[in-house]
Amino acid sequence: MSKLAMKTEGDTQIVITRHFDAPPEAVYRAHTEPKLVQKWCLGPEGWTMPVCINEPRPGGKIRYEWAHPKQGSFYLTGEFIELKPYTKIVHVERMHLPDPTPDNHVTTTFVHDGSGTLMTMRMTLPDEKTRAMMLATGMERGMEASYVRLEEIMPHLDDSVPKAVNQ
Amino acid sequence: MHTQGISERQESIEKVCKRLQKNVSLQDKNLIDIIIYLYKIYIMNSGFDLDSSFAALADPTRRAILARLALGEATVMELAKPFEMSQPAISQHLKVLEDAGLIAQRVDGTRRPRRLAKMGLEAMDQWLAMLRKALEKNYDRLDGVLAEIQFEEKRKMR
Numbered sequence: 001m002s003k004l005a006m007k008t009e010g011d012t013q014i015v016i017t018r019h020f021d022a023p024p025e026a027v028y029r030a031h032t033e034p035k036l037v038q039k040w041c042l043g044p045e046g047w048t049m050p051v052c053i054n055e056p057r058p059g060g061k062i063r064y065e066w067a068h069p070k071q072g073s074f075y076l077t078g079e080f081i082e083l084k085p086y087t088k089i090v091h092v093e094r095m096h097l098p099d100p101t102p103d104n105h106v107t108t109t110f111v112h113d114g115s116g117t118l119m120t121m122r123m124t125l126p127d128e129k130t131r132a133m134m135l136a137t138g139m140e141r142g143m144e145a146s147y148v149r150l151e152e153i154m155p156h157l158d159d160s161v162p163k164a165v166n167q
Numbered sequence: 168m169h170t171q172g173i174s175e176r177q178e179s180i181e182k183v184c185k186r187l188q189k190n191v192s193l194q195d196k197n198l199i200d201i202i203i204y205l206y207k208i209y210i211m212n213s214g215f216d217l218d219s220s221f222a223a224l225a226d227p228t229r230r231a232i233l234a235r236l237a238l239g240e241a242t243v244m245e246l247a248k249p250f251e252m253s254q255p256a257i258s259q260h261l262k263v264l265e266d267a268g269l270i271a272q273r274v275d276g277t278r279r280p281r282r283l284a285k286m287g288l289e290a291m292d293q294w295l296a297m298l299r300k301a302l303e304k305n306y307d308r309l310d311g312v313l314a315e316i317q318f319e320e321k322r323k324m325r
Contacts, residue, residue, distance in 0.1 A: 006299050014295070020306075021314075027309075027313065041305055042304070042305065044304060
């Protein structure tokens, strides 16, 4: 059973909730202190985060760099907008693959939930068109297969296609 | 191929696109755009019948049909005209494209105009599934980090 809940709201919002068996102070720290972030914010197996910059103040910089022995590396940049210690973080982020994806606005709140914390993360994505771009850059695994196949078909395009179109 | 980084892959796709653009006239630029667009759709639909999509693209007539549909919807008759092909032959190509999920048809009286398929919805679902998986992994690890933090704090208080 997964403890994570995820739902979409309207066209542009994704709301993620998760309970943690630790007080909001600890969960907040784990989201803001680079040494802690580097231990868990790693995505799929095999990735590490050699660089983690977090300046937890309004306007403060965010930069996460991930690396994988076989898949290479990519990074994320962002800025903090608002921070209320232990209860709320508002920031904006984008991936660089290496072209930047559209900005993702994120509001994360931490509230007492029994002896633990209920974290709610609300991501506000841009409109449909921008989201499509995001999707296009996000599908990392599929990208591999797509590139290989695209290269396979590309040489045949040069001579064969224009004929039909020019008529 | 699996040892390539994301940035190298990005470069290789750009190289391929540039090579392609060099070899075609301006008129065909629209076709290049549509191929690049299609390739992006493939990325989004990577989990879903990628092979049949690429098989559909392997034929020059079908690629030209897609290029035409990128300009707007068209009927079988309109599509058949520039190719000097019979309508049944064109219909066969359309069926392959439809099965691959690349085009869709609309009913308009007796007409059945075809258009490029919109894949936004499936793509969104896939992206959400991917995001969910990554976050689940992250938060399972975070559980461990939090346990460590609390252990440290208790030790300090003693």
